[in-house]
Amino acid sequence: MANESVRRLSDLLSGATGRRAFLSRAAVLGTTLPALGTALAACSDSDGAHVPARDSAVSAVHDAQQPPPHDRSNDDAAPVGAGAVGYQRYDPALPPRGAGGLVKIEMTVKEVPVHLTKDVVVPAWTFDGTVPGPIVHVRQGDTVEFTLTNDGTLPHSMDFHAAQINPKVAFRAALPKQSISYTFKPRYAGAYLYHCGTQPVLMHIGSGMYGAIIVDPPAPLPPAKEFVLVQSEFYVTKDAKGGWQFDYQRMLATLPDYVSFNGIANQYMDDPIRVKKGDRVRFYLVNAGPSHPCSFHVVGEQFDTVYLGAPPGNAIHGVQTFGVAPGGGMIFELVCDVAGEFPFVNHGFGHGQKGTIGFLVVE
Numbered sequence: 443m444a445n446e447s448v449r450r451l452s453d454l455l456s457g458a459t460g461r462r463a464f465l466s467r468a469a470v471l472g473t474t475l476p477a478l479g480t481a482l483a484a485c486s487d488s489d490g491a492h493v494p495a496r497d498s499a500v501s502a503v504h505d506a507q508q509p510p511p512h513d514r515s516n517d518d519a520a521p522v523g524a525g526a527v528g529y530q531r532y533d534p535a536l537p538p539r540g541a542g543g544l545v546k547i548e549m550t551v552k553e554v555p556v557h558l559t560k561d562v563v564v565p566a567w568t569f570d571g572t573v574p575g576p577i578v579h580v581r582q583g584d585t586v587e588f589t590l591t592n593d594g595t596l597p598h599s600m601d602f603h604a605a606q607i608n609p610k611v612a613f614r615a616a617l618p619k620q621s622i623s624y625t626f627k628p629r630y631a632g633a634y635l636y637h638c639g640t641q642p643v644l645m646h647i648g649s650g651m652y653g654a655i656i657v658d659p660p661a662p663l664p665p666a667k668e669f670v671l672v673q674s675e676f677y678v679t680k681d682a683k684g685g686w687q688f689d690y691q692r693m694l695a696t697l698p699d700y701v702s703f704n705g706i707a708n709q710y711m712d713d714p715i716r717v718k719k720g721d722r723v724r725f726y727l728v729n730a731g732p733s734h735p736c737s738f739h740v741v742g743e744q745f746d747t748v749y750l751g752a753p754p755g756n757a758i759h760g761v762q763t764f765g766v767a768p769g770g771g772m773i774f775e776l777v778c779d780v781a782g783e784f785p786f787v788n789h790g791f792g793h794g795q796k797g798t799i800g801f802l803v804v805e
């Protein structure tokens with residue numbers, strides 16, 4: 443009965459009416475949290491979970507990023523919240539793994555404004571205040587003890603793709619101000635998605651509730667500079683006050699306004715990923731979707747190895763581009779034996795141009 447009540451409440455609150463109610467609350471949030479940048483500052487508060495280290499506060503300086511083309515009606519008005527929330531690059535570096543064995547991961551649902559570009563700020567539903575949420579790094583066979591605390595105003599849940607578990611029980615919703623916990627042992631290594639699984643899932647992923655869990659194989663892969671890229675699409679529109687909001691109808695129409703690596707369009711063009719000549723680079727590419735694939739390619743390079751499934755098996759060699767489905771994850775390796783500036787892109791360029799282009803600088 444309790445589960446049924448949760449489901450009904452979840453369905454009710456997650457429907458169009460709930461979205462509207464949330465948006466009006468969020469619009470208030472966006473204008474009343476001037477210190478939010480501080481709240482989003484770096485921290486690492488649980489074994490194995492990592493909130494991205496943030497670059498020092500950067501003001502929301504205007505750059506060449508354009509607002510979504512479908513709404514230019516309010517171009518003279520500053521987006522609600524822009525300037526009030528610190529713009530911070532999402533650190534793509536894979537955080538170190540803890541000692542292993544029993545790994546306790548805690549996350550908190552936070553409804554906060556986030557940057558989709560330096561200028562476009564939107565009220566989001568998040569895990570721990572960032573989009574994507576913290577990068578989780580464990581090893582195959584670890585016991586992951588996970589707790590989700592809901593500081594939001596709607597039911598939310600957690601679906602780890604690295605888990606094999608009864609979803610009806612483990613992925614149940616935590617009501618506002620409540621927590622849920624469950625334990626799992628990742629059976630396979632790889633790059634996996636996690637996301638809120640509360641209905642409608644499209645809205646919860648589309649509003650920012652996802653991240654990556656990287657599971658190492660028992661024997662280490664070759665030494666490399668390791669980075670995590672989570673691709674996702676964003677669908678936004680302006681409300682009556684000129685503030686950007688996520689738009690569920692646009693999510694259903696699947697014509698995105700932005701497609702990004704790690705939540706912010708083109709952030710690694712502005713501030714590239716840097717490695718040294720001779721480094722092996724390993725990208726853990728997770729595609730949160732919610733709806734489109736990522737055709738991953740590095741201009742001027744070739745992938746030495748792509749792990750299609752759990753490493754170290756399932757490897758193919760000498761690859762130019764490989765597609766990662768929404769809800770999927772793969773591992774891409776290249777050996778940087780040529781110096782230069784190499785764009786890494788979603789080669790589906792209708793989406794690449796919307797934000798999934800970054801630079802890998804080999805020095």
Ligand SMILES: [Cu+2]
Pocket residue numbers: 567597598599638639640646651
């Ligand atoms: Cu949710």
